[in-house]
Amino acid sequence: MRLLTHLRAWLDERFHWAELIGPLKEKTVPVHKLSHWYFLGGITLFLFMIQVCTGILLLLYYRPGANEAFESVQYIMTRVQFGWLIRSIHSWAANLMIFTAFAHMFSVVFLRAYRKPRELTWLSGMLLLFLAMGFGFSGYLLPWNTLAFFATKVGTEITGQVPLIGHSLMVFLRGGEDVTGATLTRFFGFHVAVLPSLTTLLILVHLALVQYFGMSVPPGVEPRWKGSPSEAREMKFFPNFLLRELMAWYIALGILGALAAILPWELGTKADPFAPAPAGIRPEWYFMFMFQTLKKIPAKVWFVDGEVVGILAFGLAGLLWTLLPFFDQAGRGRGRRFIMGAGVFAVTYILAMTIYGYVAK
Amino acid sequence: MDTLRNNGLSRTLFLLLAILAWAGVADAQTQNSCLDCHGALDPPLQVTEQQFASDIHFQKGLTCANCHGGDPTKADMDAMSKAAGFRGKIERKDAPELCGRCHSDGTFMRKYNPSLRTDQLAQYKTSVHGQLFAKGDTKVAVCIDCHGVHDLRPATDTRSKVNPLNVAQTCSRCHSNAEYMKGYGIPTDQFAKYGTSVHHDAMTVRGDLSAPTCTTCHGNHGAAPPGVSLVQNVCSTCHVFQDEMYEKSSHKAAFQAAGLPGCVVCHGNHGISHPTDAKLGTGSEAVCMQCHSPGDACDQARAKMLADLLRLDDAIKSANQILSVAESSGMEVSEARLGQDQARDSLTKARVTIHSFQTDLVEQDIQAGLKIAAKDLQAGKDALRERDYRRMGLGVSVAAIFIVLLGLRLYIRQIEGGSK
Amino acid sequence: MESQVSLSSPTPRRRVVEYLLGGGLFASIVSFIYPVLRYVIPPPVADLGGDEVVASKVGDLKPNAFKIFRFGTRPALLVMTAEGEYRALSAVCTHLSCTVQYRNDLHQIWCACHNGLYDLNGRNVSGPPPRPLEAFQIHVRGDEIVVSRKREG
Numbered sequence: 048m049r050l051l052t053h054l055r056a057w058l059d060e061r062f063h064w065a066e067l068i069g070p071l072k073e074k075t076v077p078v079h080k081l082s083h084w085y086f087l088g089g090i091t092l093f094l095f096m097i098q099v100c101t102g103i104l105l106l107l108y109y110r111p112g113a114n115e116a117f118e119s120v121q122y123i124m125t126r127v128q129f130g131w132l133i134r135s136i137h138s139w140a141a142n143l144m145i146f147t148a149f150a151h152m153f154s155v156v157f158l159r160a161y162r163k164p165r166e167l168t169w170l171s172g173m174l175l176l177f178l179a180m181g182f183g184f185s186g187y188l189l190p191w192n193t194l195a196f197f198a199t200k201v202g203t204e205i206t207g208q209v210p211l212i213g214h215s216l217m218v219f220l221r222g223g224e225d226v227t228g229a230t231l232t233r234f235f236g237f238h239v240a241v242l243p244s245l246t247t248l249l250i251l252v253h254l255a256l257v258q259y260f261g262m263s264v265p266p267g268v269e270p271r272w273k274g275s276p277s278e279a280r281e282m283k284f285f286p287n288f289l290l291r292e293l294m295a296w297y298i299a300l301g302i303l304g305a306l307a308a309i310l311p312w313e314l315g316t317k318a319d320p321f322a323p324a325p326a327g328i329r330p331e332w333y334f335m336f337m338f339q340t341l342k343k344i345p346a347k348v349w350f351v352d353g354e355v356v357g358i359l360a361f362g363l364a365g366l367l368w369t370l371l372p373f374f375d376q377a378g379r380g381r382g383r384r385f386i387m388g389a390g391v392f393a394v395t396y397i398l399a400m401t402i403y404g405y406v407a408k
Numbered sequence: 409m410d411t412l413r414n415n416g417l418s419r420t421l422f423l424l425l426a427i428l429a430w431a432g433v434a435d436a437q438t439q440n441s442c443l444d445c446h447g448a449l450d451p452p453l454q455v456t457e458q459q460f461a462s463d464i465h466f467q468k469g470l471t472c473a474n475c476h477g478g479d480p481t482k483a484d485m486d487a488m489s490k491a492a493g494f495r496g497k498i499e500r501k502d503a504p505e506l507c508g509r510c511h512s513d514g515t516f517m518r519k520y521n522p523s524l525r526t527d528q529l530a531q532y533k534t535s536v537h538g539q540l541f542a543k544g545d546t547k548v549a550v551c552i553d554c555h556g557v558h559d560l561r562p563a564t565d566t567r568s569k570v571n572p573l574n575v576a577q578t579c580s581r582c583h584s585n586a587e588y589m590k591g592y593g594i595p596t597d598q599f600a601k602y603g604t605s606v607h608h609d610a611m612t613v614r615g616d617l618s619a620p621t622c623t624t625c626h627g628n629h630g631a632a633p634p635g636v637s638l639v640q641n642v643c644s645t646c647h648v649f650q651d652e653m654y655e656k657s658s659h660k661a662a663f664q665a666a667g668l669p670g671c672v673v674c675h676g677n678h679g680i681s682h683p684t685d686a687k688l689g690t691g692s693e694a695v696c697m698q699c700h701s702p703g704d705a706c707d708q709a710r711a712k713m714l715a716d717l718l719r720l721d722d723a724i725k726s727a728n729q730i731l732s733v734a735e736s737s738g739m740e741v742s743e744a745r746l747g748q749d750q751a752r753d754s755l756t757k758a759r760v761t762i763h764s765f766q767t768d769l770v771e772q773d774i775q776a777g778l779k780i781a782a783k784d785l786q787a788g789k790d791a792l793r794e795r796d797y798r799r800m801g802l803g804v805s806v807a808a809i810f811i812v813l814l815g816l817r818l819y820i821r822q823i824e825g826g827s828k
Numbered sequence: 829m830e831s832q833v834s835l836s837s838p839t840p841r842r843r844v845v846e847y848l849l850g851g852g853l854f855a856s857i858v859s860f861i862y863p864v865l866r867y868v869i870p871p872p873v874a875d876l877g878g879d880e881v882v883a884s885k886v887g888d889l890k891p892n893a894f895k896i897f898r899f900g901t902r903p904a905l906l907v908m909t910a911e912g913e914y915r916a917l918s919a920v921c922t923h924l925s926c927t928v929q930y931r932n933d934l935h936q937i938w939c940a941c942h943n944g945l946y947d948l949n950g951r952n953v954s955g956p957p958p959r960p961l962e963a964f965q966i967h968v969r970g971d972e973i974v975v976s977r978k979r980e981g
Contacts, residue, residue: 616923617958618942618956618958645943646943646955647943648940648942742901743898745901746901746902749903750927753927756941801859801863804859805856805859805860807855808852808855808856809852809856810852811848811855811856812852812853812856813852814848815845815848815849815852815853816849818849819845
């Protein structure tokens with residue numbers, strides 16, 4: 048189209064546009080049996096963008112504050128045109144995003160894409176995963192319904208069990224000793240300001256690093272390609288890979304729309320801080336494996352409180368997992384096998400404990 | 409002084425006296441030596457300190473001697489001195505007068521609790537228990553039978569035998585005992601029947617302390633059955649609307665003339681079950697047909713009222729059903745649910761209006777309810793229509809998405825010239 | 829496999845694909861934008877916030893009269909006393925949840941179900957009700973009588 052050519056020329060005169068996007072045009076994506084796993088990062092990013100858009104739309108009507116939050120969500124669901132759609136998409140996309148983030152992370156582990164030189168990419172990615180779970184935890188409280196209220200209460204209570212800093216951390220999160228309207232205001236601030244700014248920054252870092260290092264080739268394929276370069280297959284990012292990515296995004300959109308229309312997110316009942324906790328309080332599914340583990344640890348392990356042991360164990364596991372690349376330097380066989388084993392164990396454990404958490408009474 | 413200091417024996421004696429004096433001063437405040445012995449005896453002479461400590465009379469500063477006489481400051485058998493007025497065991501026939509000695513004395517009772525009534529003895533004398541008692545029957549209930557004696561608690565205490573929660577149990581101790589009640593000519597199934605009643609459920613299951621128990625209808629100190637002509641007065645204390653309707657109805661005059669006890673004819677007295685629409689029917693629970701003949705004007709009126717009630721009940725149920733379907737599809741119908749509450753209120757009101765035995769009045773309430781139920785049904789239908797509209801919209805979106813996916817796939821194939 | 833540059837003059841088949849893709853993209857984007865556009869237009873019924881309801885207009889109620897209105901999911905009672913003051917209370921009887929009413933002869937709130945009575949402050953004064961009725965705050969804004977829940981501390 049001539050308009051586009053004119054636009055390009057205009058930008059080029061001022062920003063050397065052609066030079067800027069030159070490298071992007073050359074960007075390639077390796078093509079092999081496991082190429083499909085490359086889509087997961089992009090899908091997660093797409094879902095995050097959906098969250099930002101639907102989140103901003105929800106902000107037009109949502110009111111934070113114990114007296115108004117529930118009613119404003121009810122207003123969105125019942126009175127605002129297509130409010131039900133925006134809200135349900137936001138809730139479903141949140142869950143899907145965390146799922147794809149986990150899947151993306153595990154695919155990186157099993158395809159060993161965290162190896163040198165991509166350690167910082169892994170690090171930024173892990174931080175993004177933690178931020179995503181923070182988004183989930185803070186956002187869950189915002190409708191101020193009974194389930195959310197008590198799930199937050201239990202969740203922050205567990206945080207309070209961390210030795211030394213636990214209580215201060217809990218008070219910081221709750222905005223006080225108990226979960227109150229102050230907690231809601233605080234979580235709202237985290238959810239719409241603090242976390243988005245941190246996440247945007249980290250995403251830019253993450254993407255820049257991915258761009259800089261290019262796509263990693265899985266360990267099974269790499270040596271073969273190094274040996275006979277003619278076998279190496281790749282496709283251009285623009286437009287080939289991007290078009291495929293677009294297909295994936297459209298599929299995600301279709302799934303989201305179907306979920307929103309057929310399984311709308313429920314409203315629940317307004318939280319009453321003075322009512323007793325209803326039976327069967329559970330966190331969201333992505334916290335379930337930790338929750339179930341804590342439930343199953345005996346009250347005391349040696350002389351230490353069982354819950355503290357659990358929290359410290361998960362903390363340690365998270366820390367070690369974040370530092371994963373540093374255990375697999377120079378591709379030494381033992382480190383690699385250990386990480387593969389740990390990866391399989393982690394996936395199995397998370398799946399099993401999540402299912403257990405839902406099936407158990 | 410010199411002699412005392414030097415004399416060891418004198419010092420010991422002095423100490424002993426001091427101790428005795430101190431003990432004497434200490435004991436004089438709650439001097440109740442009776443418990444020293446009676447706490448260790450076996451029943452029926454046993455009264456322990458623990459038991460007596462829960463007694464309201466003891467808590468107000470009274471001792472055994474206030475009823476039994478004697479001298480509680482003396483130790484051992486000296487306490488039971490006839491000279492000090494010791495009466496020994498109080499006979500049942502003397503209990504009312506003994507209790508009344510204080511409890512009927514307004515001036516005296518004012519010292520302890522000015523708002524307590526002081527007419528219990530007078531009321532008792534009017535009761536069936538009191539009247540039989542005056543004739544010399546000592547089997548009947550006297551004060552201590554219901555209130556207890558040495559661990560007597562105020563009625564507000566949930567452990568008291570006369571607390572509303574426990575009253576029926578207390579009455580049943582005699583009134584359910586067929587052996588004991590032989591010769592009085594009244595049934596002994598009241599407690600059993602009451603246990604099946606909706607009033608009993610209200611108290612024990614719902615915890616509603618305002619629910620009627622024996623004393624609510626029969627009175628407590630002046631206990632007597634209301635009598636055929638007064639049953640309506642008793643029930644109307646709470647069931648005001650039913651009473652108003654009944655008072656103006658044809659049945660009031662008819663039942664009065666026939667000497668029938670109003671409400672009890674259809675509802676029973678002790679075993680008052682939760683009334684259902686079956687009462688208006690023709691089955692085992694039907695009450696109208698006990699008097700009326702099938703096919704007569706009243707039977708027709710009955711049939712009409714029943715049909716009306718069932719019609720509204722059905723309308724409410726169908727609206728509920730559609731609202732549930734809408735809710736489970738994710739639609740928000742809280743406003744219609746509120747309307748359903750009002751429709752149910754109309755049904756309740758219609759059931760009360762039955763007591764006027766006028767079909768047009770019942771019809772009015774039914775119509776009001778039907779209007780609301782119809783509105784809620786419509787709201788449910790609208791919700792389902794909205795749901796279908798959403799699904800259609802989804803279908804359109806999904807179709808568009810499919811076209812895009814197809815287009816993309818073809819386009820990719822095209823620019824890559826063959827399979828990927 | 830390297831990508832091939834498409835030929836400069838599109839064949840009919842290519843045209844079909846381009847139209848399909850273009851059309852599909854357009855349709856799908858419209859189906860996304862349309863709800864968003866309707867969403868941002870505010871609905872006719874403004875949300876006052878969950879704890880506020882316009883119960884009535886000034887002048888609608890005469891002295892010594894009452895009105896039932898919806899507050900949240902439950903009914904509520906707006907009373908204009910004989911002296912001309914407004915009172916707003918929950919209309920759910922604390923005994924068995926019947927809807928109460930104002931009796932202009934007794935100047936008290938009465939429950940028809942079991943003859944329960946409350947005073948104009950909501951306190952249960954006689955009959956079965958075990959607890960008082962919840963009282964609400966009233967503000968008169970212009971010609972609207974706005975009833976709101978008492979603010980949490």
